[in-house]
Amino acid sequence: xxxxYSGITSGSIFALVALGFNIIYNTTGIINFAQGEFVxxxxxxxxxxxxxxxxxxxxxxxxxxxxALIIGILFDKIFIKLVKVPNEINLITVTIAAxxxxxxxxxxxxxxNTLNVSGYIPYSVISFPGGSLTSNSLxxxxxxxxxxxxxxxxxxxxxxxKAFRACYNDxxxxxICGVDVGHIRMLAFGIAxxxxxxxxxxxxPITYVTYTDGVMVGLKGFAAAILGxxxxxxxxxxxxxxxxxxxxxxxxILPSGYKDAFAFLIILFVLFLRPMxxxxxxxxxxx
Amino acid sequence: xxxxxxxSITFGGLKALENVSFKVPDNSxxxxxxxxxxxxxxxxxxxxxxxxxxxxxIEFENDDITxxxxxxxxEKGIARTFQNLNVIKELxxxxxxxxxxxxxxxxxxxxxxxxxNSSYWNSVTERINExxxxxxIQEWQNKKVNEMPYGILxxxxxxxxxxxxxxxxxxxxxxAGLNNNEKEILIELVTKLKNRGITIFMVEHDMNFVSxxxxxxxxxxxxxxxxxxxxxxxxxxxxxxxxxxxxxxx
Amino acid sequence: MKKINYxxxxxxxxxxxxxxxxxxxxxxxxIVIFGLFNAINASCFNILLxxxxxxxxxxxxxxxxxxxCAVITAASYGISPSIAIxxxxxxxxxxxxxxxxxxxxxxxxxxxxxxxxxxxIIYVFMNEMAFLTGGPSxxxxxxxxxxxxxxxxxxxxFYIFVASMFFVFVVMFELFDKSxxxxxxxxxxxxxxxxKSFGINIFRTKLLTFSLVAAITAFNGGVYAYYxxxxxxxxxxxxxxxxxxxxxxxxxVGSVSGGIVGAAILTALPEFMTAIEDYEMVLYGLFLAVxxxxxxxxxxxxxxxxxGKNASN
Numbered sequence: 127x128x129x130x131y132s133g134i135t136s137g138s139i140f141a142l143v144a145l146g147f148n149i150i151y152n153t154t155g156i157i158n159f160a161q162g163e164f165v166x167x168x169x170x171x172x173x174x175x176x177x178x179x180x181x182x183x184x185x186x187x188x189x190x191x192x193x194a195l196i197i198g199i200l201f202d203k204i205f206i207k208l209v210k211v212p213n214e215i216n217l218i219t220v221t222i223a224a225x226x227x228x229x230x231x232x233x234x235x236x237x238x239n240t241l242n243v244s245g246y247i248p249y250s251v252i253s254f255p256g257g258s259l260t261s262n263s264l265x266x267x268x269x270x271x272x273x274x275x276x277x278x279x280x281x282x283x284x285x286x287x288k289a290f291r292a293c294y295n296d297x298x299x300x301x302i303c304g305v306d307v308g309h310i311r312m313l314a315f316g317i318a319x320x321x322x323x324x325x326x327x328x329x330x331p332i333t334y335v336t337y338t339d340g341v342m343v344g345l346k347g348f349a350a351a352i353l354g355x356x357x358x359x360x361x362x363x364x365x366x367x368x369x370x371x372x373x374x375x376x377x378x379i380l381p382s383g384y385k386d387a388f389a390f391l392i393i394l395f396v397l398f399l400r401p402m403x404x405x406x407x408x409x410x411x412x413x
Numbered sequence: 414x415x416x417x418x419x420x421s422i423t424f425g426g427l428k429a430l431e432n433v434s435f436k437v438p439d440n441s442x443x444x445x446x447x448x449x450x451x452x453x454x455x456x457x458x459x460x461x462x463x464x465x466x467x468x469x470x471i472e473f474e475n476d477d478i479t480x481x482x483x484x485x486x487x488e489k490g491i492a493r494t495f496q497n498l499n500v501i502k503e504l505x506x507x508x509x510x511x512x513x514x515x516x517x518x519x520x521x522x523x524x525x526x527x528x529x530n531s532s533y534w535n536s537v538t539e540r541i542n543e544x545x546x547x548x549x550i551q552e553w554q555n556k557k558v559n560e561m562p563y564g565i566l567x568x569x570x571x572x573x574x575x576x577x578x579x580x581x582x583x584x585x586x587x588x589a590g591l592n593n594n595e596k597e598i599l600i601e602l603v604t605k606l607k608n609r610g611i612t613i614f615m616v617e618h619d620m621n622f623v624s625x626x627x628x629x630x631x632x633x634x635x636x637x638x639x640x641x642x643x644x645x646x647x648x649x650x651x652x653x654x655x656x657x658x659x660x661x662x663x
Numbered sequence: 664m665k666k667i668n669y670x671x672x673x674x675x676x677x678x679x680x681x682x683x684x685x686x687x688x689x690x691x692x693x694i695v696i697f698g699l700f701n702a703i704n705a706s707c708f709n710i711l712l713x714x715x716x717x718x719x720x721x722x723x724x725x726x727x728x729x730x731x732c733a734v735i736t737a738a739s740y741g742i743s744p745s746i747a748i749x750x751x752x753x754x755x756x757x758x759x760x761x762x763x764x765x766x767x768x769x770x771x772x773x774x775x776x777x778x779x780x781x782x783x784i785i786y787v788f789m790n791e792m793a794f795l796t797g798g799p800s801x802x803x804x805x806x807x808x809x810x811x812x813x814x815x816x817x818x819x820x821f822y823i824f825v826a827s828m829f830f831v832f833v834v835m836f837e838l839f840d841k842s843x844x845x846x847x848x849x850x851x852x853x854x855x856x857x858x859k860s861f862g863i864n865i866f867r868t869k870l871l872t873f874s875l876v877a878a879i880t881a882f883n884g885g886v887y888a889y890y891x892x893x894x895x896x897x898x899x900x901x902x903x904x905x906x907x908x909x910x911x912x913x914x915x916v917g918s919v920s921g922g923i924v925g926a927a928i929l930t931a932l933p934e935f936m937t938a939i940e941d942y943e944m945v946l947y948g949l950f951l952a953v954x955x956x957x958x959x960x961x962x963x964x965x966x967x968x969x970x971g972k973n974a975s976n
Contacts, residue, residue: 209956210956210959214771215712215771230944231945341901352773356772384791390784391780393776393780462859487859487860499860500857501854502853504846512858516858516861519862522842522844534843577861
């Protein structure tokens with residue numbers, strides 16, 4: 127049973143990353159291969175603010191989140207907006223390029239070593255039926271779910287959120303109705319980076335931070351998004367949690383080194399049997 | 414030639430086609446007419462294998478072709494053009510035409526790579542040139558595809574289909590978007606094809622065009638055949654008049 | 664049928680011969696050899712992406728499978744290395760067929776995810792099955808490479824072998840590019856709808872292309888393993904697949920020269936930058952980004968445009 131708890135912990139991070147993928151995908155049709163790098167940047171920023179500049183946590187977090195928004199917006203302005211021939215392959219590739227640049231810069235700035243971030247709350251172990259969670263893991267789960275809920279409220283209730291959804295349904299119609307599609311896309315990258323940085327901040331005390339961290343978490347987040355149905359908001363959350371639990375389960379019965387392989391094996395099966403994901407709807411094709 | 418038997422298809426509860434049956438006789442020109450949304454293109458896509466019908470059967474030369482994949486249906490001798498053009502912008506005009514040939518002839522890959530069948534490829538070049546002349550697009554052969562006018566692109570699609578020596582040619586709204594002059598040239602071309610022994614089945618809105626060319630007309634409305642016969646018969650059919658002029662929301 | 668570009672083939676041959684004659688330094692020769700391996704892989708990637716429209720982020724895995732299978736079978740069953748490489752290549756082709764069967768029905772993002780997932784699985788297995796592969800620290804027990812009883816050893820001898828292999832590959836690629844097959848694949852890439860309507864069995868064509876390309880990549884991997892004398896999983900991971908993508912795109916997809924030009928530049932690049940080694944990754948990413956943004960047809964496309972303009976003036 128313990129695997130469920132550890133699975134939910136890592137799964138809630140995958141869920142946040144999957145949400146980032148979905149928000150960008152819905153507004154732009156792009157799969158952002160740099161989504162995982164935002165998570166790594168989150169860890170690096172919080173490390174820098176806390177350990178190097180000695181800023182207290184309650185100030186460091188807002189500063190990191192503000193920086194995240196700026197990074198996301200710059201990301202759109204520098205990479206996405208400039209692509210002359212924005213076909214699917216070119217857009218996939220430019221985000222891969224951006225991810226490589228961010229990772230490379232992180233290595234230059236923060237070095238190759240693993241950086242240690244101390245826990246935000248006092249360490250304790252809380253027992254649950256059939257297992258237990260550390261206080262840090264509980265924080266990860268709570269923050270992730272809270273973020274997902276507030277984001278869904280934002281999309282449902284605020285007028286800006288409604289503009290996002292209009293863009294998703296029909297870009298052309300949205301722009302005719304006065305929604306600035308370019309503006310929304312920029313914000314989508316801002317929010318995606320924000321989500322990544324949230325994930326990076328909460329996991330930093332558990333996993334610590336290395337410049338290469340973004341690759342795996344990004345790929346698993348992508349896998350979670352596909353599992354739940356690309357573009358489906360709660361599907362992404364459910365996909366993340368499911369992927370985390372599957373992975374925890376395999377790690378509990380097999381040598382843990384194989385854990386990563388099984389996550390991708392599940393994805394291959396899902397893509398084969400249900401390419402639209404577990405919770406996605408099949409899109410009608412216009413011939 | 415082509416026999417449609419009781420074909421039905423539903424999309425999420427909506428009956429797009431319901432018990433559609435009719436025949437396309439050998440060496441004839443048959444036109445499928447009907448208001449927008451009547452199910453004409455849907456039927457085309459079922460015949461060519463892009464959609465699977467729920468019930469019913471399609472026979473081609475007494476051969477059951479129901480639900481075969483598109484490439485197999487083509488191999489039986491059915492070629493088509495598209496309502497929304499499907500030409501490849503990245504390739505030149507003759508290169509585009511090559512598609513009509515290689516799908517049919519299936520030349521040997523190894524021989525072609527090693528250039529052991531150059532006489533075959535010379536004949537291909539000849540066929541392509543001949544067909545460009547026939548369809549009146551030869552002077553465009555060195556132009557880029559995205560610089561060509563709509564009418565020329567439609568002829569390109571027609572040429573591509575003709576090059577595969579089809580027995581049955583499906584034309585999806587061949588006259589749409591053409592000016593009167595281009596329409597006349599098209600009428601001449603279609604007549605020529607018929608005289609070469611190609612059976613033609615087309616979806617068309619332009620009634621002048623249909624009246625000039627079609628031997629038989631089938632009229633669809635709301636997914637059902639409401640009339641079939643010669644153009645004269647159809648024109649006076651009260652159901653058809655109602656479908657076009659009446660309370661349709663199309 | 665298009666004319667074969669003999670000038671291009673001759674230029675390649677000339678460069679290969681001149682390299683042998685002019686470069687005596689073993690270290691530089693070894694970089695050229697690595698460049699040739701990369702050029703074959705990048706060209707294979709190019710056949711998939713540039714011709715067929717298949718985005719495969721798992722090519723590194725096929726390269727690794729070729730390398731590992733070739734050395735493991737040779738070491739455990741005493742098979743001659745050249746036979747072992749052929750077997751590895753065949754096995755990899757079969758595996759690509761099995762993997763491609765479910766995944767090649769997917770497109771775009773989904774296909775990228777599936778192939779990437781496959782690459783990850785293979786990478787994990789290379790690391791974890793230490794009893795077979797030696798795990799993360801690598802596989803050392805590699806026999807000497809022999810071909811028809813002749814032993815091939817050292818940079819100079821290997822250069823001749825790898826350069827010959829490369830030249831044969833380029834000739835085959837050129838023959839393919841100028842035959843109708845290149846068009847058949849480009850039809851599929853640009854419009855699956857039209858291709859299907861004109862008798863092309865898209866799925867079968869894609870599956871065969873994918874398998875054949877995997878077999879060539881694995882063959883290349885087998886030779887690489889014997890040349891390097893040591894292999895470890897990091898040479899075949901996700902990053903390597905991304906490097907191949909970078910080479911193909913920087914060079915220009917959809918042309919014979921693209922992968923070769925890209926591989927030449929990106930293999931040589933780190934050598935000129937040993938002083939700023941830390942920035943290698945950043946520069947790699949910048950190269951890729953700048954190409955996608957400003958030169959969608961890559962350097963070969965740029966070159967063709969310049970030549971074309973001069974010719975028309």
